[in-house]
Every structure is written in C-alpha cells, then in structure tokens.
Amino acid sequence: MMHWVLGEFAEPRALLGAVRTLRGEHVRVLDTHTPYRVHGLDDALGLPRSPVRWWALAGALLGAAAGWALQLSFVERLPLEGNKPPLSVPLFLPFTLEVMALGAGLAIAAALLLRLWDLPRPYHPAFEHEAFVSSASSSGFWLSVSTGVPEDAERARGRLEALGAKNVAVIVEPEGR
Amino acid sequence: MSGRPLLAPGSDDEALTASLFAPVWRPASRGYKRLLGFGLAGTALLGVGLVQLGRVGLSSLSDGGNVAWGVDAVSFTWWVGLAQAGTMLSAGLLLFEQPWRSGIHRAAEAMALFAGGCAVLCGVASTGRPGLDHWLLPFPSAAGLGPQLDSPLSWSAPALISWGAVSLLFGYLGLLPDLATLRDRSPTRAARLCYGVLALGWRGSGRHWAHWKLSYLLLGGLCTALSLGGQAVVAFAFATSQLTGWHSTLLPVCFVAGALCSGAAMLALLLLPASRLLGLGHVITDRHFDALNRLVLATSLVLLYGRAVEAFIAWYSGEPDADALFFHARLAGPYAPVCWTMLLCACGVPQLYWFERARASARVTLAVSLLVSVGVWLDRFVSVVVSLHHDLVASSWTVYLPTWVDACLLLGSLSFFLTSMLLFFKLMPGVAASGVKELKEELAA
Numbered sequence: 001m002m003h004w005v006l007g008e009f010a011e012p013r014a015l016l017g018a019v020r021t022l023r024g025e026h027v028r029v030l031d032t033h034t035p036y037r038v039h040g041l042d043d044a045l046g047l048p049r050s051p052v053r054w055w056a057l058a059g060a061l062l063g064a065a066a067g068w069a070l071q072l073s074f075v076e077r078l079p080l081e082g083n084k085p086p087l088s089v090p091l092f093l094p095f096t097l098e099v100m101a102l103g104a105g106l107a108i109a110a111a112l113l114l115r116l117w118d119l120p121r122p123y124h125p126a127f128e129h130e131a132f133v134s135s136a137s138s139s140g141f142w143l144s145v146s147t148g149v150p151e152d153a154e155r156a157r158g159r160l161e162a163l164g165a166k167n168v169a170v171i172v173e174p175e176g177r
Numbered sequence: 178m179s180g181r182p183l184l185a186p187g188s189d190d191e192a193l194t195a196s197l198f199a200p201v202w203r204p205a206s207r208g209y210k211r212l213l214g215f216g217l218a219g220t221a222l223l224g225v226g227l228v229q230l231g232r233v234g235l236s237s238l239s240d241g242g243n244v245a246w247g248v249d250a251v252s253f254t255w256w257v258g259l260a261q262a263g264t265m266l267s268a269g270l271l272l273f274e275q276p277w278r279s280g281i282h283r284a285a286e287a288m289a290l291f292a293g294g295c296a297v298l299c300g301v302a303s304t305g306r307p308g309l310d311h312w313l314l315p316f317p318s319a320a321g322l323g324p325q326l327d328s329p330l331s332w333s334a335p336a337l338i339s340w341g342a343v344s345l346l347f348g349y350l351g352l353l354p355d356l357a358t359l360r361d362r363s364p365t366r367a368a369r370l371c372y373g374v375l376a377l378g379w380r381g382s383g384r385h386w387a388h389w390k391l392s393y394l395l396l397g398g399l400c401t402a403l404s405l406g407g408q409a410v411v412a413f414a415f416a417t418s419q420l421t422g423w424h425s426t427l428l429p430v431c432f433v434a435g436a437l438c439s440g441a442a443m444l445a446l447l448l449l450p451a452s453r454l455l456g457l458g459h460v461i462t463d464r465h466f467d468a469l470n471r472l473v474l475a476t477s478l479v480l481l482y483g484r485a486v487e488a489f490i491a492w493y494s495g496e497p498d499a500d501a502l503f504f505h506a507r508l509a510g511p512y513a514p515v516c517w518t519m520l521l522c523a524c525g526v527p528q529l530y531w532f533e534r535a536r537a538s539a540r541v542t543l544a545v546s547l548l549v550s551v552g553v554w555l556d557r558f559v560s561v562v563v564s565l566h567h568d569l570v571a572s573s574w575t576v577y578l579p580t581w582v583d584a585c586l587l588l589g590s591l592s593f594f595l596t597s598m599l600l601f602f603k604l605m606p607g608v609a610a611s612g613v614k615e616l617k618e619e620l621a622a
Contacts, residue, residue, distance in 0.1 A: 012618060031382050031383055031384060032381075032382070032383035033380050033381045033382055033383075034381045034383070034386070035190065035194075035354065035358070035381055035610075035611060035614060036354065036381075036611040036612070036614045036615040036618070037386050037389070037390060037611075037615055038383075038386075038618075039619075041383050041386070042383070042386075042387045042390075045383050045384070045387075047383070047384060047387045049391075050387050050388045050390070050391040050392070052388050052391050052392050052395065053391060053395065056395050070315060070317065071326055073317050074315070074317070074324075074326055078325070080325075080327045081325065081327060082327075084327065088327070091326070091327050092326075094329070094332050094336075094406070094410065094413075095315070095326050095332055095335060097406065098332070098335050098336050098339045098403070098406065098410075099335065099339065101339055101343060101399045101402060101403050101406075102338070102339035102342055102343060104343075104395070104399055105339075105342060105343035105346050105347075105396060105399050106342070106346075108346070108392050108395055108396060109346050111388075111392075112388060112389075112392055113377075116388045117385050117388060119377045119378050119379065119385070120377035120378055121377070121378040122373060122374070122377075122378045123378070124378060124380055126380060127380070133361050134361065136361070136380060136381055137354065137357040137358040137360075137361045137379075137380075137381060138190065138191065138194040138358050138361070138362070138610075139189070139190035139191045139194060142381075
C-alpha cells in the first residue's frame with residue numbers, strides 16, 4: 001500500500017526551500033504540485049532535461065520520410081506537369097516540411113500522453129485530500145512524499161510540519177487502484 | 178509604454194483565480210444571450226448559403242465572367258490570415274519571451290482556432306462543389322488520383338491541416354492547467370465531470386511541468402513556422418501564376434504583414450469589449466492595447482510598402498498590361514472606390530497610431546481596429562478580384578458583383594466566428610490564469 005504525505009506551502013520560495021532541505025536529507029521520492037511553473041523547481045527536484053526533444057526529432061524525421069514517400073507514390077502514378085523529373089527536390093520540399101512539422105507535433109503529444117506523463121489519469125490519491133483539491137490548481141504550493149512504509153510516512157509528516165507546511169495529511173492509496 | 182503596468186497591482190493568486198474564472202460561473206447576462214442569439218441567427222445564413230451552393234454549384238457564386246474566384250476566395254485568404262496571425266502572435270511572443278503575452282494569448286489562440294474554422298468553410302465553399310472537396314486531401318487513392326503536388330494550390334490543404342493540428346495541440350497544452358482549476362472549482366457534478374475529462378487528471382506535478390515547459394516551447398516553434406509557412410503557401414498559390422497583379426515575389430511578405438495587421442486589429446477589437454464586460458481590465462491593461470496598436474502600425478507600413486513597390490514595378494517595367502491594371506483598373510477604373518477605401522483603411526488610418534494619445538484611447542482603438550479589419554479584407558479583394566477581372570483578354574473584362582449566396586457565406590462565417598468566441602469566453606477563462614500568476618511571481622521577484 002502506497003502512502004502519500006502531502007503538505008501545503010503558502011508561496012513558491014517556501015516550497016523550493018523545503019524541496020532542497022528534504023533532498024539534502026536524502027528523501028528521494030518527492031514531487032511538487034503547483035498552479036503554475038515555478039522557476040528553479042526542476043533543478044531542486046533533480047529532474048533531468050526532458051527527453052521530449054528526442055521524441056520531437058524522431059517524429060519530425062518520420063513525418064518528413066512519410067511526406068517524401070507520399071509524393072514519390074503520387075509521381076509514380078501521375079507524372080509531374082511541365083516535363084519535370086520524377087524526383088523534383090525543390091518541388092517536394094514544401095509538402096515535406098509541412099508533414100515534418102505535423103509529425104513532430106503529433107510525436108510530442110504521443111510522448112507526453114503515452115510515455116512521459118502518467119496522464120490521462122482521472123483518479124489520483126492526492127485528490128482524496130480536500131485541501132489539496134481546493135488549492136493545488138489555484139493558489140497552493142504542495143509537496144508530496146510517497147512511500148510504501150507506514151513509519152516513513154509518519155516521519156515525512158513530521159518533517160513537513162517542521163518545515164512549516166500547512167494541511168499536512170497522509171493519504172493511503174486503497175488496494176487495487 | 179514600459180512605464181505602464183502589465184498587471185494591476187494588489188492581487189494575490191486566490192483573488193486572481195476568483196476574478197479570472199468568475200465569468201465562467203456567473204450566469205449569462207441578458208445582453209450576452211441576445212448577442213449569442215444574434216450570432217446563431219447569423220450562422221443560419223451560412224447553412225442557407227452552403228445548401229444553395231451544394232444545390233446549384235459554382236454558378237451561384239459567379240455570373241460566368243472571368244472572375245471565378247470571388248468573395249469566398251477573398252474571405253478564405255482573410256480568415257486564414259486572421260487564424261495564422263492568432264497563432265503567430267501567441268507562439269511568436271512565447272519564443273521572444275514577451276511578458277505582455279500572458280494577457281492576450283488565450284484570446285489569440287481562440288481567434289486562431291475559430292477563424293481557421295471559418296477559413297475551412299469559405300475554402301470548401303470557394304471550390305463550388307463542397308461534396309467533392311475530399312480530393313483536395315493528399316491521400317493515395319486506389320483510383321490513382323491525387324492532388325498535383327507540383328502546384329502551390331494543392332499545398333494549401335496539407336498546410337492548413339498541419340497548422341490546425343499543431344496549433345490545436347499548442348492551445349490545448351496551454352489550457353491544461355486552467356482546465357484543472359475549472360475541474361477543481363466546478364460548482365456542479367456535471368461541470369466537474371466535463372472539465373475533469375478535458376483536464377486529463379492534471380495535478381500540476383513538478384515532473385509534468387518539466388515536460389510541459391519544453392513541449393510548449395517546441396510546439397510554439399512549430400506553430401510559428403507552420404503559420405508563417407501557411408501564409409507563404411497561400412501567397413504562392415497567387416504568386417506562381419502568370420496573372421498580372423499576382424505574379425510577385427513580394428506577395429508572401431505582404432500576406433504575412435496583412436495577416437498580422439488584421440490579426441492584431443481583430444484581437445484588439447475582441448479584447449476591448451471583452452475585458453470591460455468580463456471584468457478583466459486588471460490583466461488586460463492599456464499596455465497590451467498599446468503593444469497591439471504598435472504592431473498594427475508597423476505591419477500597415479509593410480503593407481503600404483508592398484503596394485507602393487507593386488505600383489512602382491508596374492510603372493518601371495513599361496508593360497502596358499501592368500500599367501493598365503495598376504493605374505487604370507485599380508486607381509481609376511470601376512474598382513477605384515474599393516482600392517481607395519482599402520488604401521485608406523489598411524494603410525492610412527493606422528498612421529493615427531503614431532500618436533500615443535490615439536493608441537491609449539479605447540474609442541480610437543475600436544474604430545481603427547474595425548477599419549483595419551475591413552481594409553485588409555478589401556486588400557485581399559483587390560488582390561483576388563481586380564487582378565482576375567483585368568485578365569489578358571480585354572473583351573472579357575466585366576465588373577464582378579457578389580451574389581446573395583456570397584453575402585450569406587460572408588455574413589454567416591462572421592456570425593459563426595462571433596458565436597464561437599462568445600461560447601469560448603463563457604466556457605473557458607479568456608485569459609490564461611496560470612500564465613498571469615507566473616507573470617505576477619516573475620514581476621515580484
């Protein structure tokens with residue numbers, strides 16, 4: 001059974017300080033929940049640079065190849081007008097670039113939904129905490145620690161309270177979720 | 178300009194959430210309902226026009242003269258311009274890290290989306306056979322038929338599809354944090370369910386934000402490229418033809434400038450009443466309108482330059498045909514009133530914005546924005562219709578007059594746009610709340 005320890009901070013700087021302190025104490029399974037991007041949080045959480053750029057590159061290359069191949073298949077069936085050669089590179093470029101950008105965009109969406117985010121996920125244990133629901137998406141800066149050990153959860157609760165968090169709660173994820 | 182605030186001081190995150198989301202929860206006023214009814218009634222005209230077009234075909238749009246591309250092609254290029262200008266504004270300002278973006282980008286994206294819808298409707302109508310328009314799509318058919326991709330005209334459909342899909346993803350990604358707020362603040366179960374499905378379970382996780390940040394930037398870059406490319410493709414469809422007035426390498430630049438000019442003007446036209454009626458004056462301030470008005474001024478100068486170079490080259494080339502088009506058909510012929518009104522509205526009136534008092538005045542902004550929108554529509558009219566009218570066979574020069582079906586399609590698409598924007602501002606926050614709060618934090622730091 002997973003235990004989620006949640007605590008709310010009044011402002012982003014307090015949250016940043018708490019994340020740095022807890023990471024200094026080797027608490028590793030940390031996450032934050034903020035209504036907007038907080039600068040410096042990626043570094044404080046020790047997150048690597050997002051790999052979404054590689055997905056975009058792969059999608060772009062795949063899109064470009066698909067656009068090119070589609071045009072070649074058209075030319076095979078219906079030769080170009082004006083005695084142009086079948087492989088007219090300058091002519092092929094605009095359509096290829098359009099499909100390339102489309103491929104990159106779709107790859108970013110696919111990467112986020114299928115790989116990088118665990119979304120769509122309508123249910124999350126954090127939503128069980130009323131104070132979290134009422135402020136996490138509008139004005140509260142939340143820190144969460146997840147652990148499978150109940151004693152660790154209690155210790156994390158104590159640390160969060162000591163760091164000045166409000167509305168601290170331990171949510172136990174029900175079995176089978 | 179830099180002295181004026183981007184945000185009215187004194188609001189904390191909770192107050193900003195309350196004020197930005199209030200229009201969504203507030204019951205619709207009587208004025209809003211009337212306006213919506215007016216928009217819906219106007220949209221019915223679109224249906225009438227499309228039914229008549231499907232029944233009769235191209236002859237309902239043209240009298241059989243040499244102007245086969247009439248008002249629908251004009252409206253198509255105008256709507257595409259507005260749509261891609263909306264994306265260019267939102268994504269371009271993101272790439273240039275402009276702080277005034279946060280107040281206007283949501284409305285710009287909505288404008289882009291709905292103007293794109295109108296462009297598709299007008300584009301579909303302008304072919305005269307809406308039932309056969311699937312042949313515009315580049316897919317390998319079993320019959321061996323497909324669009325001839327060596328013509329820029331056939332690049333328009335894939336350019337629009339790519340731009341539409343990527344800018345929809347860009348807009349949706351930006352909307353996601355606000356959808357989560359809507360879900361959490363919904364007063365009813367049904368609203369919570371609807372916004373909950375759209376929010377995908379977003380909980381503002383630090384890990385999610387890290388991917389969000391880079392994805393948003395990448396999609397912004399793609400959107401900017403696709404909208405600039407889209408405008409260029411639409412311009413190429415004209416520029417690669419042999420027709421005098423169309424055959425110009427300057428056309429893509431003029432199309433981008435015209436699009437940005439009408440886009441910024443339309444955005445000001447939408448935001449000025451919306452900010453007053455929805456109580457968003459504290460996040461859409463004079464500074465935003467000042468910046469939009471400056472953009473209108475700068476792009477109108479590019480338009481003026483384009484028109485001046487066009488006339489100069491016509492005179493300098495010594496081609497009697499070019500001379501006849503530019504100086505006889507446009508400036509003194511049957512279309513002279515249209516050309517002069519265009520020059521006055523799209524190039525002349527924005528010069529008022531050299532004066533700071535004009536840029537700061539809501540009434541002047543409203544009037545100039547309206548005239549500029551009309552002016553850029555007429556600019557497209559002059560490009561499309563007057564050049565077609567004045568072809569190489571003098572005996573076929575007839576004066577083109579739009580039909581009642583054209584009028585239905587134009588008024589119907591305008592009403593459809595109005596209705597869509599009204600519904601959007603009622604269902605979603607018109608200003609990106611998460612972006613505004615982030616800006617507030619940055620300004621405080």
